[in-house]
Amino acid sequence: MSDLLENVAAFEERSRHLEERLADPAVAGSPGEYAPIAKELAALRPVVVAAAAYRAVLAGIEDARSMLDDDDPEVCEMARGELEGLAVDRDRLEAELKRLLVPRDPNDEKNVILEIRAGTGGDEAALFAADLFRMYSRYAERQGWRVESLSVSHGTSGGLKEIIASVSGDQVFNRLKHERGVHRVQRVPATESQGRIHTSTVTVAVLPEAEEVDIRIDPSDLRVDVFRASGPGGQSVNTTDSAVRLTHIPTGVTVQCQDEKSQHKNKAKALKVLRSRLYEAEQERLADERSSARRAQVGSGERSEKIRTYNYPQSRVTDHRAGVTLHKLEAVVEGDLDELLDAVHATLNAQALDAEDAS
Numbered sequence: 001m002s003d004l005l006e007n008v009a010a011f012e013e014r015s016r017h018l019e020e021r022l023a024d025p026a027v028a029g030s031p032g033e034y035a036p037i038a039k040e041l042a043a044l045r046p047v048v049v050a051a052a053a054y055r056a057v058l059a060g061i062e063d064a065r066s067m068l069d070d071d072d073p074e075v076c077e078m079a080r081g082e083l084e085g086l087a088v089d090r091d092r093l094e095a096e097l098k099r100l101l102v103p104r105d106p107n108d109e110k111n112v113i114l115e116i117r118a119g120t121g122g123d124e125a126a127l128f129a130a131d132l133f134r135m136y137s138r139y140a141e142r143q144g145w146r147v148e149s150l151s152v153s154h155g156t157s158g159g160l161k162e163i164i165a166s167v168s169g170d171q172v173f174n175r176l177k178h179e180r181g182v183h184r185v186q187r188v189p190a191t192e193s194q195g196r197i198h199t200s201t202v203t204v205a206v207l208p209e210a211e212e213v214d215i216r217i218d219p220s221d222l223r224v225d226v227f228r229a230s231g232p233g234g235q236s237v238n239t240t241d242s243a244v245r246l247t248h249i250p251t252g253v254t255v256q257c258q259d260e261k262s263q264h265k266n267k268a269k270a271l272k273v274l275r276s277r278l279y280e281a282e283q284e285r286l287a288d289e290r291s292s293a294r295r296a297q298v299g300s301g302e303r304s305e306k307i308r309t310y311n312y313p314q315s316r317v318t319d320h321r322a323g324v325t326l327h328k329l330e331a332v333v334e335g336d337l338d339e340l341l342d343a344v345h346a347t348l349n350a351q352a353l354d355a356e357d358a359s
Contacts, residue, residue, distance in 0.1 A: 005096065006103055008051040011248045015044045047100045054093040061086045076187075095346075102349045104284050107173035107208035107283075113276040114206055117162045118155065119182065121200025126159025128185045128310075131333060133163050136176070138335025145169030150269045151257045157191075164273055166209065173208045178321075178344045180206045187312035197313060201306070209272065210279030217275060223247040224267070228259035246270045322347040 018041040027033050064086060069077035116133050118125035140147045146168045153161040167176070184200045188195055229243040243258030244266040255277070257270040309318045315329040317340065324343040326332065332340060 003096055004101075004355045005055075006071075008047060008054075008097060012051060013102075015041060015048045017178055043288060045313055046317070047097070050096050054090070054097060056090045057086055057093060058163045058274070061090065063225070080149050097344070098206060099349050102352050103179070105174070107177070109171060109210040110173045111166065111168040112176055112206050113150070113164065113209055114167050114176070114271055115164045115204070116160065117203045117205075118159065118202050119201035121198065122155075123155060123157040123159060123191070124185075124187075124189045124198055125157030125200040125202055126161055127157060127189075127201055128183075129155075129160040129163065130158070131185075132202055132204065133160060133165070135333045135335055135337070136167070136179075139337045140167055140169070140230060140335075142335055143169060143172075143175070145172055149259060150273055151255075151259060165270065168209070173206070175341060176206045177208075178341070178348060179204050182306045184306040184309045185312070186309065207276040207280045208283075210275040212275070215279045216280070217271070217278070217358075221249050223249055242266060244270050246274050248274060248278065251281070252280065319344055 018037055021027050021037055022034065022041065027037065061083065064079045064082040067075055069081070070076055082085065114133075114136060116129050116136075118129045121128070124324065137147050147170075147345040148166045149163065150166055151162070151164040153163070155161050181204060183204055185202070186197055186199050186200060188200050192198065223246070225245040225247070227242040227243050229239055240265045242261055243256065245256035246267070247254045253274060255270045255274045255357060257273070260266045260269065307319065307321055309316075309320070310329060311318070312329060312332070314327070316325060316327050317329050317332045318325045319340060322340075322343040324340065324347075326340060328336070
């Protein structure tokens with residue numbers, strides 16, 4: 001408790017300092033100076049408000065405890081009732097403050113590049129990759145986000161070997177960033193005549209979409225290859241060399257796009273994906289992580305590596321990081337993800353705060 005208040009004190013002191021600056025007529029008369037200060041103060045306000053409420057509850061608990069020794073039994077009973085309610089408020093505010101004190105990810109407000117790939121399991125993995133893309137697309141609709149397909153590789157049974165899409169809107173990366181990893185499905189495939197449950201995997205990567213100001217790519221570092229696009233089964237999509245493959249020579253990162261009939265549009269989409277991959281790799285390098293951005297996010301795609309399991313026979317979804325199991329699989333795959341995402345965020349935020357305290 002004392003550690004929590006010590007952490008909050010720095011926010012409160014900063015808030016007081018910013019309020020004093022805003023009260024300065026010279027600052028108030030300068031829009032260029034006033035706006036960033038007001039923005040920072042607004043970001044601090046939830047912490048300050050929660051801290052004030054938390055201190056009020058702690059004071060109330062002390063007052064109620066002092067009444068437990070009163071000679072009047074009714075006063076003691078009233079104090080015990082107050083303590084029960086105040087204890088609930090205290091726990092709620094502690095959790096809220098811990099959440100607010102987790103350092104914000106600078107990428108939280110960015111759009112994302114969502115990459116979904118079939119892992120172990122053949123056609124069934126490709127079918128589940130299509131199911132996951134549909135799930136995220138439905139969730140995006142609920143959030144008012146926009147989803148744009150950038151690159152698609154179809155499977156042989158109507159599934160998706162790979163799909164790369166741009167998801168844009170408010171707080172997209174913040175909500176989806178913990179979806180990266182291996183998603184495991186357990187169900188009876190449509191082609192299974194014996195009714196046996198199969199286990200397959202799909203890998204999901206969520207990259208913050210990088211702008212040109214984030215990552216500048218020297219044109220001389222790019223090799224551009226054009227070729228004729230083809231669809232499922234090798235059927236020709238068009239008769240011109242509209243598909244584009246970009247190779248970033250210094251890193252070897254390769255991206256290709258063939259969804260559009262225009263070579264120019266395909267190149268623009270491929271550049272968007274390439275820029276985001278390079279940005280993610282640079283972010284991880286700065287964080288001194290040993291593995292590359294791609295491998296760190298999705299692992300190898302083996303069945304044993306998983307962040308979440310979707311068990312169709314039991315209508316169960318289990319997130320192995322949050323320790324949460326929901327028996328509402330049909331709703332989840334239709335895009336009802338908030339309960340699951342909230343649990344994952346709460347768990348990982350608490351872990352991040354504990355790690356920061358330990359350091």
